[in-house]
Amino acid sequence: MSVLFISSSFFGYATHIKKELEKRFENVLWYEDRPSTSFLGKVKTRLLPSIAEKMAFRYFKRIADENRDKKVREVFVIKGESLSVESIKYLRKVFPDAIFRLYFWDGYKNMPSSSFAKVDYFDVALSFDPVDVKNDSRLKYRPLFFIRDYQNDRPVTPDIDLLFVGTAHTDRYKIVKKIDESLAGSGVNFHKVLYCPSRIIYWARRVFDPSFWSVKKDDFIFKPISHKELSGLMSRAGAILDIERTAQTGFTMRTLEILGSARKLITTNPSVLGASFYDPKNVLAIDRKNPAIPKDFLRSPRIDVDKAIIAYYSIAAWADEIFGALPKIRAKLPEQQVPTLVD
Template structure:
């Protein structure tokens, strides 16, 4: 695969998503590509993100100005134009990019369900290849193929350390996650080791609004949340020290979360609410416990039995290199 990317010029447009856009760029450059990265949004401020999703018409001028500058600086010499999610890019800018880069292959990937991204739906036919993490979208939308997410090489190389935590959850306290953590905390049988639950909220103001208006938060305590996210090194250290990882997909999504795939690479057992995981080739009941969102029940034996190794080909498939190989259609 190194020879495939060597010297290739890639225009990479993606929203900032927990640093994964930087990791993708870094790995492509390690493989020999020259990558120009641009955020898919004109601003990463909390207000801008909110307005783009809730009041998109108020942001149209700013979005068009932002992408017009990007287009003006484009010299039409890319081998690939790689776009993730496409939450903001106007259809006419995408068409103009195609016109300028007539020899480039246009590739699309989404880590969100298409139903949550109306901006992309009108532009499906503009891409030479398109992929999604959502198997339902892959089955119902012509031209989009299923390709689950990936794990970074650091997860594959996690140190084998003494287990300090029984069950660990690390994530943003959106949707029903706080309520789920409380339910599962109560359902977990004791085994002599502490559990570690890290619930992130972007600001104290957002927490106070949730406490006022979201029933699940009415009895919550501010001490149960963090307003500073864990960095990648901290997340990996916590996972390395954990016996089992807990993960919840957004209730409006069926695609597998990044955390689910990361646990494949880390060789860690997983408890998840995503019933859909049973369809995937890496699923083993010894490694993954699927629980009900409403009445979660956890078999105590799952917490004490060992992880079962998978075939080597599956670890390769779900690595970042395997993901890039599929998304860029690199011949074996």
């Protein structure tokens, strides 16, 4: 039995998902969720939607035609930003017996408006965003996951008090800078790794974004670090900072990697206060406009989290839940387990 898996590579996570799917299916047919993954290709998708949609339809039509004899019984799409309703209809025509599953690892507010309409064409639809799930009864809640690289079975003594590693999107740099300034002279070792996906983006923000006018090029890296390197850094940190996009309420991948790494979490996402793993000794929610990190939180010991809770956020449990969810056209979906939202 084959599964057609459509997803962006997204920092290599799709490779790990593919490995999980290979434990469940004889054949995993993985394709990028857009015709071009280059920077210019992504710009075209956002700025020239009509042209990009035609290119995307031809791309997905070719994928369907190439695999029509592969006994595809599952079609699994993650986000599918370039996948139009017409493309989905064509896939369903070619694979009439397949179960179509959709997972959003982004929020509606951060995706094209067409994302909402796509849900009707899937048998099972899940999202990592609790607000979207609350407002759209078609969605089932399922948080993201951490991969095995971040399972910290042998914690080491930290030599970094606070760590931040992330893409310098939206207001992240501004928040990191405020925290850095607030910790100046405190003796706290704050290690920062800011990633910019393109030098073009860097220089554009230097010109048009006032928060970037004072930055230095040396403050950024332009090549993403590997999961091995990142997990090594995280194992050396006592606490790790995560800053979600303002348009999202779901737990980021980093949040759950921190959980798997057995490190303290500092986050600007208030949804974490309703999480199953929340404990004020391990998790600190800060105000993104006025971020303040008490030294007592950094210096106090972390307590262990129930192993069953940690296991729930593993990539294996994530895949089990997605493919264990029965299609809505054949059975009622399981009860949604959404964290309590905290304003």
